[in-house]
Amino acid sequence: MMHRVIPFFSTVFIACAMYNAFAKSMQSLAATPFPIAVWLQNPVLAPEYQQAGFNLYVGLWQGPTEAQLSALKKTGMRVICEQNETALKHLQDHTIFGWMQQDEPDNAQPLPQGGYGTCVPPEKVVDIYRKIHSNDPSRPSMLNLGQGVANDQWMGRGTGAKLSDYLTYVKGGDIISFDIYPIAQFGPKEGLKKMWLIAKGLDRLKEWTDGKKSLWCCIECTNIDGNGMATPNEVRSEVWMAIIHGAKGLIYFVHQFKPKFDEHALLDEPEMLKTVTKLNSQIQAMNPILQSPSPKRNVTVSTSNEGVPISMLSREYNGAIYLFAIGMRDNDTTATFHIPAPLESSRVTVINENRTIEARQGTFQDSFTPYQVHIYRIEP
Secondary structure (H helix, E strand, C coil), rough: CCCCCCCCCHHHHHHHHHHHHHHHHHHHHHHHCCCEEECCCCHHHHHHHCCCCCECCCCCCCCCCCCHHHHHHCCCCCECCCCCCHHHCCCCCCCCCCCCECCCCCCCCCCCCEEEECCCCHHHHHHHHHHHHHHHCCCEEEECCCCCCCCCCCCCCCCCHHHHHHHHHHCCCCEECCCCCHHHHHHHHHHCCCHHHHHHHHHHHHHHHHCEEEEEEEEEEEEECCCCCCCHHHHHHHHHHCCCCCCCEEEEEEEEECCCCCCCCHCCCCHHHHHHHHHHHHHHHHHHHHHCCCCCCCEEEEEECCCCCCCEEEEEECEEEEEEECCCCCCCEEEECCCCCCCCCCCEEEEECCEEEECCEEEEEEEECCCEEEEEECCC
């Protein structure tokens, strides 16, 4: 067999072109609307999800198929899907936003004879990522991990699994996501005590990736296994908690398995659908703010209840400072915000709450009920 030698400069040019294509893809991710996805849904439902503020599908059942991609293309709904033979024929198709790995490879995998074995070795996940990226370097690859990212008591990872595995797993994607559904999994009472695990998981992913990868988070909104369902207010808290702790995209899990299977249960829950639609709209309206830089002047917050820390994300946009704050436990507290000069005497608007607070001598206070979210705009 004859081997064709590619000149060195041609090799460098090709490599640079591949990198630039990928860099542009990730830049466009930041420039586009906030990614709000729905997990594993039938493409025929895309118009209904678009009406609710969704702009992305993640996963296609036994797909993608030609019919699935065609249906999504007609509606303009983009998708993150597996890189199968059909998908590779559509590398020029704008409908495909990115590629997805096997879901939750960090969990124990089912065995053909029944039962569960071990998790997928992290090195294998990285090898699959390299193959995906080699086939198409122009699109990001997404890896969604299980609740073991945050829940150290989770026994579902199989024997031999260890927390340090995640340092390798996170090398297996450009977008790293994870899922934990506190209310649906633990029940309403116990789940409320563990809702903060969403923040813990994102904080860990940020640490494990050195803050260099786009982090997403899966959100519950249905009675998944019949154990209970988050309230609309709790879903709102989970969403903003995720964003405050660094989520750059959201994936709603909308299935219900028990007591009766419903693939699109969110669409059958009017109050929850109304809440999610409103939330999605608010996020898009604030997306320019969320993508703005942190203020040069440091804003700090303290809490009156040491058992209820306050998490806060601060952004500066068009001369105003925006604070996204949430109480991080199932108890009440009062937060004190400390504003630097020259904004120390300011009017503070509490967005979507029809009220204002006067900041005096560089501080203002507000009360927080369990996992309550407040969004503030501070102007001179």
